[in-house]
Amino acid sequence: MQNNFYIYNSLTRTRELFEPLHPPFTGLYVCGPTVYSDAHLGHARPAVTFDLLFRYLSHLGYKVRYVRNITDVGHLEDDSDDGEDKIGKKARLEHLEPMELVQKYMNNFLKNMEQLNTLPPSIEPRASGHIIEQVEMIKKIISAGYAYEVNGSVYFDVPKYNEKFNYGKLSGRVLEELQQNTRSLEGSSEKRSPWDFALWKKATPGHIMKWPAPWSTGFPGWHLECSAMSTKYLGEVFDIHGGGIDLQFPHHECEIAQSTAALGKESVRYWIHNNLITINGQKMARSLGNFITLDRLFSGDHPLLQQAYSPMTIRFFILQAHYRSTVDFSNEALSAAGKGLRRLMKAVAGLGNLKASGDSTLDVAAIRKGFYEAMNDDLNTPLLLSRLFDSIKYINSINEGTDRISSSDLETFRSLFGTFVFGILGLKDETAGRDDEKLTSDLMKIIIDLRQDARSKKEWEVSDHIREELKKSGIILNDTKEGMTWNRE
RNA sequence: GGUCGGUUUACCGAGUGGCUAGGUGGUGGUCUGCAAAACCAUUUACGGCGGUUCGAAUCCGCCACCGACCUCCA
Structure with a gap:
């Protein structure tokens, strides 16, 4: 199986030809959300980016297993030893059972993802459903000598791991430099090194979400779920791991360390990171409080919004920028995206009315080539869109009779547009198919x-x-x- | 402070040495009772200063500014 698909690998910092380990099969693991509040615009970026990748790989003929996790346990407010569990804290505030809270926000997230026309992943595993796998992985890491137990908690021994392997290779960090620049941790820490991270935490008395394990009744560390679940569903070595660039360090770095320590080899072949959505030049994030939820974007109900923006407008807005660039939120940009999308949709609808001639004045093969070249170049959707808009001119000029297209070319042209606009970019005509x-x-x-x-x-x-x-x-x-x-x- | 990335025309946003992306907005036009829409045309920029080169938005150096990561974050 051959392709010319080049993708940027964060691990090597270069564009690489995508060559899966076991073609035609390929595995894609993406870090999903921690479900303790409504999904916001920032969550739409990786969802759309990796949906695009999933769609394109499938289009190229690969049998893709797409795994996106739901984090519902173990994600602490901060990295100190007494940080509260995000889910547990919010559940207390909302007077809900933790799992009730998780269900509520997971449902909302999945609803938003469907509105954005992202295809459902093949598997959506939850951390709480994979405690056994995580415990087993901790055992492996301990027996390999890269973790230690203190008072019922287990920590990954980063300095020891770094003696043999390279901790920091993904994010370009050097442990010695990190150690020089670290902010001093308060003396209460059980960790031997501030860069060690929890694999298992002993539960404090009030903690609700806890499970029995050889070391204590407790819960797994946040980084562990991805290592455990990706191994379970995609194998010890798999092709692609994706996520937001803000997860590169420490989350993904820790994942590499865990998997390498437990399995003796590296798991991930291509690391892919999407960049962030900014607002007023700053990252949109729940912790910064500058986020706009997707529900509010769709309804227009937010002081910063001049109007409502439809799910497809949001999708188009995201696709208009390259996934590795930051993209800044503004009403002007979103409104422009909405208008561009409408123009594209109208032109595509007009394809159905085109009449064929005896010959063609346009080179459909060259147009087709241009579309594929854009996608093959690290998913360059802005370039693809520019070429789609260039082709719209042809649609119009054929309509007006200044250009001609043969019936076989017309057939190709139509299916080409359908494939790229709907199949690969995942856009849809929001005005069609309503009730009544x-x-x-x-x-x-x-x-x-x-x-x-x-x-x-x-x-x-x-x-x-x-x-x-x-x-x-x-x-x-x-x-x-x-x-x-x-x-x- | 350390590491990494960015600074493109009114706005958004592609573009890793020569072929002047694209969208939105503006302007002119076609159409039209008016309007809107649609379509056509037009709008030629690359933070600053040096350097390399026949030629640089693209490569190199310095400076300025912005951001990300170094706690949690998609």
């Missing part, structure tokens, strides 16, 4: 006939009134040469 669409269209026909009648009598007041009233309901009338048409705002 038939009824609406029948009613609109009656209204349009009435208005047309008024216009033919030059009753402009009546005709303008109809148009203005419909506009209030979000329906735009267009008087064109071919007759009156309508569409939703």
